[in-house]
Amino acid sequence: MLLYCKDLTKKFGEITAVNRLSFDVKAQEIFGIAGPNGAGKTTLYNLITGVYKGIGEINFDGSEINNLDPHRICHKGIARTFQIPQLATSLSAYHNIKIAAHFGNEKNRVDKKVIDDVIAFNGLRDKQGIVADKLSLIDKKLTMVAAAMATQPKMLMFDEPMAGLSPLEIRHLMDLFKKINEERGLTIVIIEHFMKVLTELADRLMILENGAKLCIGPPLEVTQDKRVIESYLGNCYAESK
């Protein structure tokens, strides 16, 4: 297994955002995470990527990454994107990717081939010179994906990547994620509210509720689980299936 979390806990005052959560992610799989708002999905990402410090064990690729700073976790091979696009907005898409390629490795060396490759892979050739702030939402998301890939990670974590996109754009991103997983052999962890996206993409799916694991398994099994239907999907979703 590539990522292993045991008894992960994060409290904000009286509120327990992530509650003794244990799960693992296998190398080269697409692992989906879903759950109602406030279930602790993004907090979990922030714990794994070092934005928050919590209690419990996080093991990545054979080494403990608990309490490491975010840049060190990036150097270990975990890259992520954000639900609300986060980029160096005053720099071009190219420079955002160049920053990732340069600082994403401990030696701080830029490999121009890597930059050109991720730009071409994400279809950003015509847009690389545009200032990130002026990019469309889909292009901002693609730039984030390209920047994450430029760090040459082992695992990519996408936080609600489909939010705000049109059906065509969602299809485009889904195809891209499949390609990243199949052609590049990268492990993908994806938080998403669109169940269709998760059922089509994910090898395994975990549903969170109140910071704890409600259910984990293959998407078809999980979406038919009574507890998941009751607390998250609702009867309409189950009937439509």
Place this chain on the structure above:
Amino acid sequence: MGHGGNLMKIKKDLGVLLAVYGLLALLPIFFHNNMSLMNILIISLIWAVVAGSWDLIMGFAGIFTFGQIAFLVIGGYSSVIFCKLFGISPWFGFLIGGIVAGGAGILVGLPCLKLKGAYVALVTFAVHMILEPFLKSDIGRAIGTGGAQGILTVPPLKIGSYVYNAMEPTPWFYTLLIISFIAFFIIYKVVHSMWGYSFIALRDSELFAQSVGVNAFKYKLIVFGISAALTGMIGGVYANYVGMLSTRILGLDLFLILMVMLVLGGMGRFPGALLGAFITMFISESLRYFDTYRLIIFGLLVMVLVIKMPQGIIGLIFPLGKAGIIERTILHFREKKAKKAEMIT
């Protein structure tokens, strides 16, 4: 669109810098006998370096620090004190001023790394506030600050047998021109290096920067160090040019004038601070007759500029994402020429 636009921008920034310094280099040919004007030009070059260094940390790295004048004073005092204590040349004194101020910048930066926005401003301004009573205190006097009186004699600057003096401003002007050019060239190189991009990434989105491997702690400390070191170095030069150093420089006048230079030039827009320094100094001199009202006018100017011209002068000439005055003028003449050609045919 390729990424060639960024290369163009790098060349444009260097072009503007060279053009401004080229023009400045010509000024003494016409005004070398005008002592008052030469003095304004020399002081403008000094403040330009302070404003440029301040812009590096505040404009480019987005760290709201109000301690720049404190670093200027730390650099000035340490430069002069070292020269007096060890009898070293003021040229080395400038370097020592830069090193001491750079170290102070890193020390001040350390507690600021856990803070954001206004809290950084408060901590750094506290350093500014603490400095005056410290320099005037018995401890200050013991290390050679001269207490409330300040340092009244500064070892003169020499090149070979030539001794710089107040009656000959032209050598001072060209020396300052070279020193300030070096400082701005360093800022230019930093801004367009991977360090500079890391500062901008941390300013625009710390979450993004850290997620792609930027060590926020390290690069914020680096920008604190560089900005304070350049300011401290010019503090030594300032002390030498003025021939004395006291805590009066820590007053709010200079703070406000430097702020106007930054805003007028364009924060985070290289080399806005350089242009802002000269324009502000000339406005300041022309407002001299207004006496105490001068500061009120300056305060109002900051407010108007922030609202009406957030990108400053440099943003007017080269606005982000659209054609500036120069490009619009070229376009206008091209269109006129095309119309004329059309009429002839």
